[in-house]
Amino acid sequence: MHLPGPLRPYCAGASELSISAPTVRAALEDLERTQPALYCNVCDETGKVRRHLNVFVNADNVRDLEGIDTMLKPGDVLTVLPAVSGG
């Protein structure tokens, strides 16, 4: 999982995390267990990915795939990025 700069303080400065998970959902659940401070920044209390964040598998937004049920295969790169914002 590749992380943007603002999220790195919540995982000891790491820019990437290695996660073994069959789906995006499972990857987020792994994050909740192993990196709870980071997880709170990505998902809200209901477990949903925060509204203004986008999660990509390789180059594709999971919104255009199967959402967080999108399957993962070894070597896939999961990227969390904030949406663009105004002034």
Place this chain on the structure above:
Amino acid sequence: MADRVILTIGTKKGVFVADAAKPRRNFALRGPFGPGVPVYSTLVDTRGTPRIYASSCNPFFGMKILRSTDMGKSFKETKSAPAFPKDDGRALANIWSLEPGAGKKDLWCGVEPASLFRSPDGGDSWEMVPGISNHEHARKWSPGNGGLCMHTIVRDGNRVHLGISTGGHYLSEDGGETFTASNKGVGAGFAPDPYPEFGQCVHKIARHDDAPGRLYMQNHGGWAEWTGPGGPRPGIGVLRSDDYGRSWRSIAEGLPSDFGFPIVVHPHDADTVYVVPLEPQTRSCPGAAPAVWRSENGGGAWNRLARGLPKKESYFTVLRDAMDIDQLKAPALYMGTTTGQLWIGREGGEKWECLFDSLPPINNVKVAVV
């Protein structure tokens, strides 16, 4: 150490801190802290070693509480922020109010969607207060344009007053265990029933220790001309209670508009109260000429304070938490605008002067003398 006047300024792009010696001539500005992230509530906690708190309401990564232990030279996130229990179904959307609790490190926090949280340890851990957060009315409250926010927490011993937009005024007399909707006389213009049990759009509530039963409220006014079901509702915007918030009456007569957001009480005179009347359509001062209005007899009569403020062509809004008054002998008012000016109203608002004229849009201004 000589007394310092500390201002916290919550803006659309982070929190700023300004301080000055007691004459309040030159304020030094620091910040923004939590840069780029909106701040809707701040608190200068003067119990023990002073601490400054600010909510950092990140639309991307969620809500945080920032804490400074060096009077605003630096801020760090607390160990956690308020969060709903996992099975609750609600998610925190904003943090609207931070107030000191009874214990030395107790904090209270009002959030959106309207709920109350308490921290026993200066913001490192939080628990939802079920008496109001799970009140039987809670799922019936509805958001206004600013969101469904619990923006006001007024504590008076075991009495706790909460202001919710749009939910109304809720009163606890057992330290926050249980709450009752207490809106007799508080009008609503946006519903056929002009005086519902709850659901009013309260904007701010203020009180003074010297008048324990009295409260002042800025409510959502601007309904004098309404001709639909329920008829016109003049004067419902500025209210006073003399029975600890059980019932309310209008004190809006004499104001150019009963719409506005902040309401502030003079620190040394419970009869002196300040509002900023706004035109309901534009949320700017009548005639585009900004003014603060002061009553010195508890709302019986009002006079306009505008010396030093722009005389025309000013369309800013002063939001609900963007005005405060310091505790000095001749207190000064501080008023932040949505166009990024921070004004000081010396001598209780008699003479206004712009301290900073190009800050980001201002949500919140608090002042303390430490």
